[in-house]
Amino acid sequence: MEKNNVQSSxxxxxxxxxxxxxxxxxxxxxxxxxxxYVTYKRGETICKQGTFASHIxxxxxxxxxxSIEDCNKSLILxxxxxxxxxxxxxxxxxxxxxxxxxxxxxxxxxxxxDIKIFKKIVKQNSDFSFELLNLLASNSVQxxxxxxxxxxxxxxxxxADIILCLxxxxxxxxxxxxLLSRKDLAELSDMSTENVIRMLKKFxxxxxxxxxGKQFKIIDYKNLVKISExx
Amino acid sequence: MEKNNVQSSxxxxxxxxxxxxxxxxxxxxxxxxxxxYVTYKRGETICKQGTFASHIxxxxxxxxxxSIEDCNKSLILxxxxxxxxxxxxxxxxxxxxxxxxxxxxxxxxxxxxDIKIFKKIVKQNSDFSFELLNLLASNSVQxxxxxxxxxxxxxxxxxADIILCLxxxxxxxxxxxxLLSRKDLAELSDMSTENVIRMLKKFxxxxxxxxxGKQFKIIDYKNLVKISExx
DNA sequence: AACAAAAATTGATGTATATCATGTTTTTTA
DNA sequence: TAAAAAACATGATATACATCAATTTTTGTT
Numbered sequence: 001m002e003k004n005n006v007q008s009s010x011x012x013x014x015x016x017x018x019x020x021x022x023x024x025x026x027x028x029x030x031x032x033x034x035x036x037y038v039t040y041k042r043g044e045t046i047c048k049q050g051t052f053a054s055h056i057x058x059x060x061x062x063x064x065x066x067s068i069e070d071c072n073k074s075l076i077l078x079x080x081x082x083x084x085x086x087x088x089x090x091x092x093x094x095x096x097x098x099x100x101x102x103x104x105x106x107x108x109x110x111x112x113x114d115i116k117i118f119k120k121i122v123k124q125n126s127d128f129s130f131e132l133l134n135l136l137a138s139n140s141v142q143x144x145x146x147x148x149x150x151x152x153x154x155x156x157x158x159x160a161d162i163i164l165c166l167x168x169x170x171x172x173x174x175x176x177x178x179l180l181s182r183k184d185l186a187e188l189s190d191m192s193t194e195n196v197i198r199m200l201k202k203f204x205x206x207x208x209x210x211x212x213g214k215q216f217k218i219i220d221y222k223n224l225v226k227i228s229e230x231x
Numbered sequence: 232m233e234k235n236n237v238q239s240s241x242x243x244x245x246x247x248x249x250x251x252x253x254x255x256x257x258x259x260x261x262x263x264x265x266x267x268y269v270t271y272k273r274g275e276t277i278c279k280q281g282t283f284a285s286h287i288x289x290x291x292x293x294x295x296x297x298s299i300e301d302c303n304k305s306l307i308l309x310x311x312x313x314x315x316x317x318x319x320x321x322x323x324x325x326x327x328x329x330x331x332x333x334x335x336x337x338x339x340x341x342x343x344x345d346i347k348i349f350k351k352i353v354k355q356n357s358d359f360s361f362e363l364l365n366l367l368a369s370n371s372v373q374x375x376x377x378x379x380x381x382x383x384x385x386x387x388x389x390x391a392d393i394i395l396c397l398x399x400x401x402x403x404x405x406x407x408x409x410l411l412s413r414k415d416l417a418e419l420s421d422m423s424t425e426n427v428i429r430m431l432k433k434f435x436x437x438x439x440x441x442x443x444g445k446q447f448k449i450i451d452y453k454n455l456v457k458i459s460e461x462x
Numbered sequence: 463a464a465c466a467a468a469a470a471t472t473g474a475t476g477t478a479t480a481t482c483a484t485g486t487t488t489t490t491t492a
Numbered sequence: 493t494a495a496a497a498a499a500c501a502t503g504a505t506a507t508a509c510a511t512c513a514a515t516t517t518t519t520g521t522t
Contacts, residue, residue, distance in 0.1 A: 007301045068375055070238050073383045089368040099372045126357035129364055136367045137323040141330045144299055147378045151421055152304045190382055192510055423480055
């Protein structure tokens with residue numbers, strides 16, 4: 001029997017949006033006149049939940065995290081790599097505020113497009129809105145997967161997920177310099193920092209990974225995948 | 232200070248989609264020729280995760296639940312009341328399969344529209360696709376809220392959420408006949424059936440609710456809301 | 463280089479909640 | 493209407509993790 005659908009708590013968007021390819025020259029021009037480029041330092045806020053969404057954000061360089069907050073608690077929804085967008089949910093007429101916060105994981109650069117112009121083009125260009133529809137659908141599915149994992153898997157599996165995600169999607173290598181702190185990993189896998197440390201130690205003892213300072217290496221990829229799947 | 236954003240694990244869609252209002256007569260005609268109406272008994276599968284998505288489902292009567300599965304585990308994503316759609320994520324070109332399963336909570340009736348026709352109209356009518364974009368965005372935000380609650384709140388708060396949700400969104404009364412079993416409630420609030428029973432007992436002892444058989448009554452609405460908020 | 467601040471680590475303790483076991487009540491079915 | 497099955501209920505037990513406290517290491521700053 002074939003595997004039905006393997007879920008992962010990884011949410012680095014993998015969908016390449018082709019929406020800008022379908023724009024007419026006049027629309028490209030219109031956007032050009034209504035956009036700005038901004039740089040962000042690691043940790044800086046890109047958008048803040050609850051504030052008015054005056055623009056759509058497109059990550060040009062770097063990496064951002066998107067999270068929702070309530071009182072002192074927070075939850076990372078997804079990680080935004082280069083080429084992906086933040087703030088599409090604010091397109092909804094009923095909600096002109098950001099539904100989540102975003103901040104830079106590393107020094108980053110973003111392109112901000114005026115939301116009114118963006119909306120205007122969405123309304124007039126059905127190819128454009130179709131592409132966005134696809135993007136939003138693909139995003140949703142990915143977050144469903146993360147949702148499933150964080151509520152069903154236990155620490156060992158959740159952390160394996162994140163390690164694999166970083167290796168496959170972000171660094172695209174089996175060996176890499178891990179720029180994220182233990183606290184970042186904890187936030188990503190929705191567990192305590194202490195627990196992350198204990199689990200990493202266990203992974204190391206079990207010969208799944210190697211760590212020297214910030215240098216990170218996946219030794220037993222297959223078993224890591226297995227752990228991620230079992231949970 | 233104002234409350235920023237109160238999250239709820241409730242996911243009965245509250246967004247009324249006006250997408251069918253923006254169709255041209257010819258498009259309405261086209262859909263009419265490519266749709267069927269189907270009835271489902273309580274518990275029956277409406278769509279199955281992993282199978283080819285040949286249609287978009289619109290709930291005409293009744294109530295459905297949408298969940299994702301992996302091995303023996305499952306997670307309810309949202310509840311679909313009358314007038315809402317299932318299967319929009321299958322619009323994505325890269326994914327022609329259902330990303331989740333749906334089944335009827337009560338005897339229900341649905342309208343099935345051929346996905347090719349649906350897609351065709353999305354591509355040609357930007358008002359239509361804009362409305363769908365809004366719908367998908369609104370759906371996402373709602374699921375984010377549920378995601379947040381199920382990962383952050385504890386049993387007491389999660390169950391309060393579901394009770395309030397049922398009262399406000401489904402039955403639209405403070406007193407109602409609860410058609411869902413304890414097991415259903417457990418699934419909805421992502422906890423064990425035994426725990427639901429214990430928590431309901433506690434709610435009753437604390438004078439928050441009253442229960443006689445299937446008859447359910449919210450006594451102390453304010454405090455229930457408070458519990459839901461605190462977690 | 464010296465210091466402060468932050469991050470990483472380790473062990474001990476506490477707790478929310480799942481799981482198991484068993485019994486009772488309600489519903490369904492034959 | 494009796495029998496079977498499902499739902500409901502409750503107490504006992506187990507456990508995965510969070511939380512707390514204390515120590516060491518790394519990083520950043522003057």
